[in-house]
Amino acid sequence: MTESSQDNDADLEKGRLLFAGPWAYVMSAGAVDGLPPRTGIEVAFAGRSNVGKSSLINALTGQKALARTSNTPGRTRELNFFSAGPALTIVDMPGYGYARASKTAIGAWTRLIFDYLRGRSNLRRVYVLIDSRHGVKANDIEALDVLDTAAVSYQIVLTKCDQPKATALEAVLAATRLAISKRPAAHPEIIQTASRTGLGIPELRAVIAALL
Structure with missing residues (x-):
């Protein structure tokens, strides 16, 4: 076993x-004054409605129903916090891009997200989920602009990624790399x-463990 493979195995462990x-x-918070006390570090998950945020959080934590999953776009309207101890908290952010939501609701969600991003000193990274099929x-792009403006690492x-054909997935990868290539807060x-x-x-x- 090479040194690099040993390091990789150690990181995975x-x-x-x-x-x-x-x-x-x-807990859930619909306003920044209702956020929980800062404990350890936080990582947040953002993405379009129905991109699979809840399913990914459930897969990461090895639980089937920690985060609610729904076929109804726009169901998550608050910041939802999950934790297994003081070291790390996962934040499920409201999905964006749900056209049927009212302009008032969309504006409220946008303010909540931006205020959270700008004011949460223990937020280490936002993971922006992109549906590989689309x-x-x-x-x-609008969400990435907000993150760049807030100077939050994402x-x-x-x-x-199990659904598109290999050629289609490669095309999405290439287009995504191009989309973030000159963004100051984007991890490559x-x-x-x-x-x-x-x-x-x-x-x-x-990757999340390395942030600790």
């Missing part, structure tokens, strides 16, 4: 141990995942 604990729902959309996670590495098969879940756990 750190990630496995970090997420092996009994994860639990902490690639980066206009609403995703990383792209492609979801449902793109993580490919599939919640149904477990693809990329150990690697994403290891």
